[in-house]
Amino acid sequence: MAPMLRLYNTLTRQKAVFAPIDPSHVRMYACGPTVYDAAHIGNARPIIVFDLLFRLLRHLYGPAHVTYARNVTDVDDKINARAAARGITIRELTDGTLAGFHHDIRRLGVLMPEDVNVAGARPRFVEPRATDHIAEMIAIIEGLVAAGHAYVAAGHVLFDVPSMPDYGGLSKRPLDEMEAGARVEVAPYKRSPLDFVLWKPSKPGEPSWPSPCGLAEPGRPGWHIECSAMSWKHLGQTFDIHAGGIDLIFPHHENEVAQSRCCFSTDVMANVWLHNGFLQVEGEKMSKSLGNFITIRDVLKDWPGEVARLAMLKTHYRQPIDWTLRGLEEASRTLERWYGIVGDAPAGTIPAGVLEPLSDDLNTASALAELHRLDDPGSLKAGANLMGLLGETRSAREEGSIRAAGVDVSRVEALIEARRAARAAKDWAASDRVRDELLAMGVAVKDGKDGTTWSVAP
Ligand code: AMP
Ligand code: ZN
Secondary structure, eight states: OOOOOEEEETTTTEEEEOOOSBTTBEEEEEOOOBTTSOOBTTTHHHHHHHHHHHHHHHHHHOGGGEEEEEOBBOOSHHHHHHHHHHTSOHHHHHHHHHHHHHHHHHHTTOOOHHHHOOTTSOOSEEOOBGGGOHHHHHHHHHHHHHTTSEEEETTEEEEOGGGSTTTTTTTOOOHHHHHHHHGGGOOTTOSSTTOEEEEEEOOTTSOOBOOSTTOSSOEEEOSTHHHHHHHHHHHOSSEEEEEEEGGGIIIIIHHHHHHHHHHHTOSOSEEEEEEEOOEEETTBOOOTTTTOOOBHHHHHHHSOHHHHHHHHHTSOTTSOEEEOHHHHHHHHHHHHHHHHHHTTOOOOOOOHHHHHHHHBTOOHHHHHHHHHHOOOHHHHHHHHHHTTOSOSOHHHHHHHHHHHTTOOHHHHHHHHHHHHHHHHTTOHHHHHHHHHHHHHTTEEEEEETTEEEEEEOO
């Protein structure tokens, strides 16, 4: 029998057994990237961690019984400014950035919609974009105004925080503390300093849409409303799991909860809230000014995506993670060893020693420790596959690394043939010359009982 899944819930500050609202349909939402520029390696953390959870849920509940929505924020100040500076539309900018993002995360072993969706069936993985959900945002905003939870002021629509008696239940911050934080620069049209923007007027040149609530001027949505709209559209008024980075708890997730619950009159927006810890680089906060800002693409220039994925999963998702060269080197050595054990063997049964810790709030460190102990190729491969690792056969991987190293395979084969001929003629000097030429190309040859094999130095 499959183990019970337990998850740590930010809403209750407790680990509890996971029970989906609809036992035959698990629904999960994760806040995805703001696509204005190449994503950094910190952004890869929620992508990888919640991909692992998606894989685990699919295993536990069956692939047809899990729906995952991970949104794309494709309108915000940074996007608008950059598109304007380049003289292109925000759609042109975000289409390009999103394509690059997809290319990068695919190499991190992240499942993509096209990997899991089945023609003619309910989609299992959707990647909704904010600008495709303006109508849903407007419906929620108008619902909130009608219910007395939002008001129009100076061309804006604002959420009326004091109208929600239990506002703040997710972040559990005292009201006065939140107010003090918000009071730094309070717009004059806000009734309470905590009130937040649902809709605002667009400045000249900014993208705009017809405004809700009879406002004459066109405008654009605030940030938080997009996730209430997209989760509603794709998962329903209430759903099972809502995930994102720990920085999003307040105000983003708190405000999503306020919008969705007050619009739909529900007790919860999502039952379980998961938050990943932050990533820092070599012991320091990652930032452009410190010069230690690393994009996913930077990492992939030096390392196979699988190495980066394993390096990310070694730390429990809720802990802070220190991204180091040492961690990547270690992950690389581990994968070398595992590929050596697995060879071209097919996956066997997922070992309990991997499934159980993963089902315990994604205890990846224990699951990986079990993989280290395994010496049966089939179990090792099955356990690793569940974590999105050891996805290739040894042969395919060697082929891949040969291509990656830029080695001309037909040239290598010709040289090996020449070396074989030289050895057959007992021309050792010629044979050594050929071997040296191969070594200079980064190719090592080995003569074994089954003939000559060659590999590219890692
Ligand atoms: P953003 O594009 O900044 O909205 O972030 C997209 C996702 O990445 C959100 O879930 C953030 O919480 C998460 N995130 C951003 N920076 C980091 C970091 N340094 N470490 C871990 N997660 C991060
Ligand atoms: Zn969100």
